[in-house]
Amino acid sequence: MGTQGAGDGVSRRTVLTGVGGAGTAVVLGGGAAARPAWAADKGVAKLPLPDRTELTVLLTGDAGTGGDGQWAVADAARAVCARRGVDLAIGLGDNIYENGPESDTDEEFRTKFERPNAGLDVPWLMVLGNHDTSGVIPGSGGMPSRGDHEVAYHAHSARWYMPDRHYRVAVPGGAAEPVAEFFALDTTPLSSYVLQTDPEYHWDGAFARRQRAWLRESLASSRARWKFVFAHHPLRNNGTHRNAGEYEGITCGDYLSGKHVKELYEEVVVGRAEFLLSGHDHTLQILDTGAACQGTQQIVCGASAKTKGRADKPTNKAFWEAYDTLGFMLLTINARQVVVDAYTVDPGTGACAHAYSHIRTDRVPSRAPEPAAS
Template identity: 85%
Template sequence: MAAQRSCDGVSRRTVLAGAGGVGAAAVLGGGAVAQPAWAAPAAGKLPLPDKAELTVLLTGDAGTGGDGQWAVADAARALCERRGVDLAIGLGDNIYENGPESDTDDEFRIKFERPNTGIDVPWLMVLGNHDTSGIIPGSGGWPSRGDHEVAYHRHSARWYMPDRHYTVAVPAGSGDPVAEFFAVDTTPLSSYVLQTDPEYYWDGPFARRQRAWLEESLAASRARWKFVFAHHPLRNNGTHRNAGEYEGISCGDYLSGKHVKELYEEVVVGRAEFLLAGHDHSLQILDTAAAYRGTQQLVCGAAAKTSGRADEPSNKAFWEAYETLGFMLLTVNARQVVIDAYTVDPGTHAYSHAYQHIRTERLPAA
């Protein structure tokens, strides 16, 4: 049965979307905000899994608080109850339209905690363009606003975002983990407006630190399978298109995503088996194209709404879906990674198994 949704009244985001910058600035510049009861984890953080085979729920672009999000969350909860789940990954755009106004904003309850009730595992989260916006919803032009989501890590048992970029290895504490997940913040590199804070310029201190960290972390990893996950994809047959030509734009340092492309192609390609992303509201299991040296792109951003296919898609795919809500489930062990794609009926909240892809080839050890 679908979980019941209570009426929480009109969201502050609806009222303030047009003046998001002013409202958030008041919070950022004000005093401490009292922590509401719903934001305080009763028993600390949910533990990271300590096992050599794990099941990972993959969702993206979920945080609308609307019917589409609830349909996918209800379907995923039902499947996870049947199959079991050890981790979940949220691929950005966690709090539409502009991101939270503080680390105790009730949007966390409305758009994350309540819909995902019952999926009680650590949720590895990354920032999206809608999480880091000001006056223009979805612009990604206020990266420091993402600090609220990092700070929320302290308040929630499920929400896992200790920093804007981080790694999680499974089994926890193992010298030879079966999987390692590398969270990356791509939003400063591909905003819809020019960045005004020098910290978050495309070639600024944050971008340089993150790149160095990612290079070192991938080189040091002894995991059998490596997963880099971020909001923006490298390859994408949806309407946002490939990095370097996002929205059909190939010039400029931000909108085109050319510096996202550089980061992925120069640091990630050939070093991680999988690149996981959302941003496009579709489901795609792309091939392991030789030009990308075995790094396979998954796009999973249909956890609340859908978008269409590019007019002239350029990437080979094992399977794609553009007009349906859905999510994916990854089953990972030392032998293989199994990717199961599920579509969701928005009326009944029922899931249907749509496709299965199995990968056994890992990249050569560095």
């Protein structure tokens, strides 16, 4: 095993505090694998989405280094999934370190996604992270347009699912009341480490407004038994990146603090989805639902290639946490319950252990229909 990095190198708070102060809703349904026209043109047939009422979902985040840590977690996940089975995978951003791909045919897709995940042959629902949308400064999130390469890669890969920067997937796809629905978001323009220069991606720009309206309508219209919102940035987090609204210990400004991520989650997601799945912090956390979160439970799973550490004064109650180990999670979902199993992977030896199991049976409280947006 090679030596794993303990974080992101030089503190971005130190370096960047002085610097920073187009999606379409797509519903992907299961069933037999159809060969869409664009896939036929590219020579790629997408792996079919599951068409089951009980499914197992692999959860990874911040994986795309191409290094020993990513391979150790992928090897462990392969072994566990071979025993338990797997129907779907979710990648929680920072898919291509350090700055994201330079084109939709960048070799890094092969070295940092396809090769490590060989054998995990299920659809991978992907979202963008700050390292996927960076320019001169690694991890800055200052070049959102670079994320378009990862959207375009959807047409080149059987595994990689990112048909747009935000999208929804219901399982089973054609069911009147699916057992689960997954809502993918792009939070990177709302919490970059530098000011956004493209008006499309300002914190209150056209993209942010479209995504917010789409998410509100999508959650309201969903008939799924369990709703999962997933994005790179967490709302609550006991790791060193801290909670949204005070990322990196910063509480001012429209970007560094993540205050607009906080607003999006609290005003649109909280009380409307059972789970919020995020990466960004290179840790493993299963937090409680929290009265203030109205039944929306935060899961942080960003230790699939690196480890990070714990905040000096964590503020969130947790069922279980791990800060100095690599790892991944499995979600087992049926109409009765969601089971979250956490697996740790030793950074030095690659040894994998089942660390914790959490069972949830309660849904978010029912809400009155919201008035139509004016």
